[in-house]
Amino acid sequence: MTVHHLSPEILSAIEGAVGPGGFTADAAGMAKYLGDWAGDYRGEALAVLRPGSVGEVQAVMRLCSELGLGVIPQGGNTGLVSGAIDSKGRGLVVVSLERLNAIRQIDTENFTLRADAGCVLQTIKDACEAQDCLFPLALGAQGSCQIGGNAASNAGGVNVLRYGMARDLILGLEVVLANGELWNGFAGLRKNNSGYDLKQLFIGSEGTLGIITGVEVKLFPKPVQTETAYLGLASFEAAIQLFNRARRDCSDLISAFEIIGSECIELARLIDPGIAAPVSAPVQVLMELSSGPGIDLNTLLASFLADAMEKGLVTDAVLATSSVQARSFWAIREGLVEGQARRGYHVRTDLSVRISDIPALISQARHFIANSHPSWIPLVYGHAGDGNIHFNVLPPLELAEHHARARGAEVIAGLYEIAVGLGGSISAEHGIGRSRREEFWTGLSPTHRHMVAALKTALDPKGLMNPGCLLPATEILS
Structure with a gap:
């Protein structure tokens, strides 16, 4: 029925x-x-x-x-x-899940936290900070997104470079299955090599296999020092070269390495007209290091940047001298996302390629837009340290929205083709949902489809869990 x-x-x-x-x-x-x-x-x-x-x-x-x-x-x-x-x-x-919003336990001895799925990410981060701990998942929407949704979508964010995706931070889940049975996958163990790791089935499943009701995550010692720099570079090729050097010279102290095309700055000003980039360059990088005590982080970063400037990789650099100045740097990165939404409809992508292929992705995508959609404006920014580029495109302001959306579908298809042609993915961190379902499903091999269908049928035989999301239900259940 x-x-x-x-x-x-x-x-x-x-x-x-x-x-x-x-x-x-x-x-x-x-x-x-x-x-x-x-x-x-x-x-x-x-x-x-x-x-x-x-x-x-x-x-x-x-x-x-x-x-x-x-x-x-x-x-x-x-x-x-x-x-x-x-x-x-x-x-x-x-x-x-908004009413399931309690933090169940913070264990500072074992560096773990358990929370209801509806607990807002910022609430978790604040509670951890009060205990001198860090939960490093950091997203633009952290003031309203919930930890269960972060798990179900395998959320990413600006700290993936150092700490990994949500998948890497989750120790256990509690899940209500499609038939109402409860699976308690909490153990608090960092190592547990006992058969199938069932929690991984639900992380990134986007609610298609069950409802996550509780999440257990790893915590980390709270960094006692952070150094933030805003850099100017001549090209995206230089940015990737700089990142490769930073990985070797600064190692795992790098917590963020964001690239921003200069064309994005005007979008940030739609949110705050007072925003100004601290450097003038076609490509800009927001780089952050963090650590515990005992490391002269400021000298390390200053020395690294001086060497990069001497070698011509960096054309200009500003090292934040206060937390207020560091926040002003991050306001640019956060504001450009809000600015796009305020401007109106735009093509939004979430592409992933190998780090070394980032310049090729951007070059090919810009060439495609210039030749096929010359009046549209490309925007480039993203988490370069993990290969995730948001190549977004603004339609002309005079173009009616329904026409823009129709053309936007062609733009998205072209950008997806470029990413896949480079061996990349159409979704780095946003997921598949309903808007990317067809591209995702048609891109799978027959063997991959068969395995996905088997999982779906086993855990949700009636096809009731989020039908139409991620999977084409009629094909799965036929």
Whole structure:
């Protein structure tokens, strides 16, 4: 049985599962759950359920399994690929984890933390800092994204270079399966070589295999010193050469290495007109080192930059002399993302290539835009230290949005082709969701598809978990 409307009997059963304040089925109450942060997607749902405990999540999934009701798990709804929003009218409910928002435990002796899936990332980071610990996952949306969503999407961010993706930071998960059963994968162990590592199935699964209700993560000692520099370079080739030298000379003390094309600075000024890049150069790099005590970090970075300037890799450099100045450098990187959203619709990509192929990716992509879409404006920035480049493109302001979106699909297809041609990926950290599903699925080998289908069928035989996200459900279940 598939539900296409919620009868009074079903509404009564939902209320029994989550309580009278735990759901809404009216348009006004559901509105904030059915639109994404960037304004690119609007969705539909029969209801939004807000369970307040793990037991209520289990009750919800048992009910949905019985009714054949599709479920969209939702965290902070900060994703950019329509992973938590469906516009197809398939008769789905959104299950928001926002009421499961407690930090369950901080263990400073073992450097671990357990939290409900709905706990906001910034809340976790602040709680760790108060205990002189660091949870290094750092995203632009950290003030509203939730740790369960970070796990489900395998979030990245600016510190991947040193600490890895969310996948590398997670020790254990607690998951409610499609039939309502609870899997407790908590152990607190750094090493556990006992068969299949089941948590990895759910990390990056985008809610298609179960609902993550709890997350256990690694913590690190809080750095006691940080040095931040803003650099000017002549080219992206020089930026990658600089990074290679930095990896050797500064080793694992590098916590961030961000590249920014100078064309992005005007976007940051849309958020703060007072923003000014501290250097004038076609390519700019935001580089950060951090460490514990006992290392003269300032001298190390200053010496490295002096050598890089002497060798002609760096044309200009400003080393922050205070935390306030360092924050002003980061405001450029954060503001340019917000500025694009404020300007309106734009092509957004999240490409990944080998670090050595970054200059080729940018060169080919710019050539493609200049020749095929000459009135569009390319923007280049990203986490160069891990091969992740956001090559975004702004349509002409005079172009009507519906025409821009139609042309934008051609732009995206061309950029994806370039990345794949270099042996790269169409998704470095944002995930697949619904917006990239077809490109993802058609790019898989038959063997890869078979293995994915087998996992999906085994854990979600009725196809109720986030249908239409990541996988084309009709092909998987046929």
